[in-house]
Amino acid sequence: MTELPAEMDAAVLQGPGQIEVQAVPVPEVGDDGVLVAVDLCGICGSDLHMVLEGWARPGTWQGHEWVGRVVAVGPDAGRWQVGDAVVGGPSEPCGTCAGCRAHRPSLCSGRDDPGRNDNAGAFATYKRTRATELLALPAGLDPRAAALAEPLGIALHALHNGGVAAGQRVLVLGAGPIGALAIAAMRTMDVAEITCVEPNALRRELALAVGADRVLEPDDLVVPSIAEPSLVVEGAVDVVLECSGNRAAMEAGLAQLVRGGTMVLVGAGIDPPRFDPNRILLNELVITGAFNYDADGFEQALALLASGRLPVEALLEPGAVPLAGLLDAMRDLADGRLAGKVLVQP
Known part of the structure; x- marks a missing residue:
């Protein structure tokens, strides 16, 4: 000592x-x-x-x-x-x-x-x-x-819970640290298309710098009315990672999924969303959460950071x-x- x-x-x-x-x-x-x-x-x-x-x-x-x-x-x-x-x-x-x-x-x-x-x-x-x-x-x-390592472990756990895989289309809502790390990690996984929705201009730039294919503002999303619960929007994605904790983002994110798609709630928020149960039912959507890490989440994160494949300085x-x-x-x-x-x- x-x-x-x-x-x-x-x-x-x-x-x-x-x-x-x-x-x-x-x-x-x-x-x-x-x-x-x-x-x-x-x-x-x-x-x-x-x-x-x-x-x-x-x-x-x-x-x-x-x-x-x-x-x-x-x-x-x-x-x-x-x-x-x-x-x-x-x-x-x-x-x-x-x-x-x-x-x-x-x-x-x-x-x-x-x-x-x-x-x-x-x-x-x-x-x-x-x-x-x-x-x-x-x-x-x-x-x-x-x-x-810790926030990357959280991002990797969210990707795991969402079943994110190569060839999929993924929408990330919010380009804070977890959203940005999730984007950077997916860029190493051969995900086909990564879109990020973020209201802040600096964070939209960050999302592009770490690997997003395109960035949108929240008003760019098309959200069908409650009278159209089975409608699948153009450009629907396999997985939505909701990283903002914002009620409106959660509600809009549900409407961006393909049939059978998954939305992972990652961001913490106090104002609870109101989800359309008929949209979930008719399209067999999955809503799940991601809290903390996989059992070997820190080891995964440190290995990925040590690989040099992530744009650390941009993050x-x-x-x-x-x-x-x-x-x-x-x-x-x-x-x-x-x-x-x-x-x-x-």
Whole structure:
């Protein structure tokens, strides 16, 4: 163990839209824990909800897309050693519930609701984690690229749940980080046509830069009336990935499917959609969700990032912001002034 300070900096939530960088105690490692010095942590769309909209509890700090270096290891923490370069991985599932037995850890009955657990995030100098919730940074992989592993794992899980395959036509609603990563990943899968619908001009440019064949604005979509439940629109797609969490986008997305098509709900939203049940019935449509990752989602993501096949620099905003700039970066993301993934350097 290296000598550690008693306190560290953390971006502590004070209330909706209020963050204060405070000195807080450095977490104790514990018997099975690992303490990591955080090098970089990405800002997730869920972080915007937690902070700007106050979904999380005051006194907590967010951040779950992180990379760093091990600085302390508990006696029961297994193979990790001080100095190891690591990537924050998924929370350890219970391993015994029906979801875990089906190799679907995203459905683990022991999981916490987002923003409601007591774990301190990685918008801080140090992050304590379980030894089982870390992955080694692959040799030669830039830490900036590795910071995309968590959101890429989510995108890959959405593609898996949607059954996306080579030769299909796919519509992505929303070109935020998950939508953009899904587009970039599909470009490596020989998907026949990728269309992205996005109201923000910067994000439309991003979608094209990472592999979309064409981009549309929401008003460009044709949505049949409720009196035409079986009508299939021109240019209908096999799969819709709804990555915005926007009610209108969800409702319009359902109408863009071929018969037997699938819509995957990936983006989180509070305003619930109203789906036409007759359209679902007559066209035998599937609506499913995608929460978190496949059982080997982080391994898949790191392998794809290490392959060099993704346009990493197009996906990332240049440089990194300090903790003191976190709230401004969140506001810029929420207001559409930034399009790519923003990395924070605590």
